Amino acid sequence: MPISAPDTLLRVADLHAGYGKIGILHGVELTIGRGEIVALVGPNGAGKTTLLRGISGLIRAQAGAILFEGTDLRGLGPSHIVRRGLCHVIEGHRIFTQLSVHDNILLAGYGLPRSELAVRVEEALAVFPEIAERRHERGASLSGGQQQMLAVAQGLVRRPHLLMLDEPSAGLSPVLVDRVFEAAARLRQAGGSVLLVEQLIDKALPVADRVCAMVRGAMVLDRPTGSPGLSDEIAAAYFS
């Protein structure tokens, strides 16, 4: 997608980032359009999680640009970035185990207008009836899969313009994986975009519009999911 396309939501250009002196991202390029689901794949250690952390402000970019709705996010902290409509559901369904399901979602909606909060919490819970019926129970009492749904619901409560999901299928049964991916598809129907880091490529591709592959801190593939020969290209990227 060209830089100037009016429906570009996120454009990451020549991004360099890492941990201390260790460089992990070496000039990453990524564009996400409005209403698009982009699957991000790549071997372990390629830098997918690091890219998400860089976009959401959890680590500082060393160079490059992260344009979100036309504003450069570099230098903004995570709380500012969330308020701009970019939510990052981090790997490993981190929730507040001592708080109830309801309060976990309420907390994720911090800063939203009070008048809207109750509606937003119900809206997020409605996506996952499995946790809605346990709304008064503590996070600790949920199964791993239910905690993952709760983490996604925390992301949805803000009606993000871009939701970034890092390995949402990890530890989930196939049925629950489908439920999480359905939530991504629903968000897209409502005009939102999703960046989906996922190892289950066969599950991710049917819901995605495009697939990008990262290898050793750089983007090596960016294709529409319907492209002929895509499976071979993805396989080649993994073994390059």
Ligand code: ATP
């Ligand atoms: P995976 O699929 O295994 O989660 P990934 O593509 O998401 O892999 P990252 O988690 O971004 O990859 O890791 C990229 C590199 O950064 C790896 O070599 C990893 O060891 C390193 N790394 C990740 N987190 C840190 C950290 N906090 N400090 C130092 N190095 C880190």
